[in-house]
Amino acid sequence: MTDDDTNPTGDSAQLRASLGRYGVWSIALRSEDPDRRDELADAAAELEELGFGTLWLGGSSSVRNAVPIVGATSRVTVGTSIQSIWQHEAADAAREFTELDATHPGRFLLGLGVAHAQNTEQYRRPYSSLVAYLDALDAAGVPAHRRVLAAIGPRSLKLAADRAAGTIPYLVTPEYTAEARxxxxxxxxxxxxFKVVLETDPSVARGLARTSLAPYLQMPNYTNNFQRLGFTEDDFTAGGSDRLIDALYAWGGDDRVRDRLEEFHTAGADHVAVQVVSDASREDLPRDAWRRLAGLLLPAA
Structure with missing residues (x-):
């Protein structure tokens, strides 16, 4: 047993350092199309060279999705955001984690969550099911400091602090971040x-944001959290009010986008996973946008 195994504070500091201040969140990076493997590997390697600390495989991702991305890079952290506990048995998740960690030690972070009732027929007693899943991971030897939870509500946040390295909340604001801290x-x-729309025209930017937000407004996990933040049912109509859109998306010129992202760090975030929103397909890799963001956010770039 190493000192880090018995020192949660040391684990926490080491994890923060490995993630960096900013990472990239992208559904496109988790494609399972074998014909795209070289394209994804090249994009991941460039993101590492640009200086992003972590690559988050968005959507319903898995350890298997992470394997080629970890293999195409040498030092960046790769995480799932998220792997659903309903779609992957704990024993399988533990085995795949152990295999990946054996070949690339310390490079992978297992992001877990209960997803949404609309997405699975198995959805029931989500909190208790997540606790049982974590118990199984413990028994299989998956370290708590190498997993994170997609926690939003107060009870789940406490679970993330007690049974994992912490939380990777989705669709939140700096005000939420301060309360979560x-x-x-x-x-x-x-x-x-946090989502970024690299458009300066308010109508265009908010239009793209509304298209992105619309599916999430059908999910009570998110709308309940928005209401805890002071939004009302009126903010959820017609794709979202300007007030809601402006709270959940950074848009505008470079300085405005940078300032919005920095608000999360001021509020207590250790790391921000940046998702680019545009009119391109979800399968497209927004490499020009990533390069622009690297210039804004990463001094070394």
Whole structure:
């Protein structure tokens, strides 16, 4: 047993350093199309060279999706955001984690969540099911500091602090981040996702954001959290009010986008996973946008 195994504070500091201040969140990076493997490998290698600390495989991703991305890079952290507990048995997740960690030690972070009732017929007693899943991972030897939870509500946040390295909340604001930090305490990881629309025209930017947001407004996990933040049912109509859109998306010129992202760090985030929203297909890799963001956010770039 190493010192880090008995020192949660040391684990936390090491994890923060490995993630960096900013990462990229992308559904396109988790494609299972074998014909795209070279394209994805090249994009992942460039993101690493640009200086992003973590590549988050968006949507319903898995350890298997991470294997080629980890293999195409040498130092960047790769995480799932998220792997659904309903779609992957805990024993399989533990075995795949152990195999990947054996070949690329310390490079992979297992992001887990209960997803949404609309997405699976198995959805029931989500909190208890997640606790049981974590118990199984413990028994299989998956370290708590190498997994994170897609936690949003207060009860789940406390679970993320107690049974994982921390949380990777999705569709949240700096105000939420400040409250989550108070709930988590100082040592747990807080790594929210935030969406960026690189458009300066308000109508165009908000239009793209509304198209992106519309499916999430059908999911109570998110709308309940928005209401805890002070939004009302009126904010959920017609694809989202301007007030809601402007809270959940960064858009505008470079300075405005940078300032919005930095608000999360001021509020207590350790890391921000940046998702580019555009009119391109979800399968497209927004490499020009990633390069632009690297210039804005990463001094070394």
């Amino acid at each position: 108070r709930t988590l305490g100082e040592t747990a990881l807080l790594a929210p996702e």
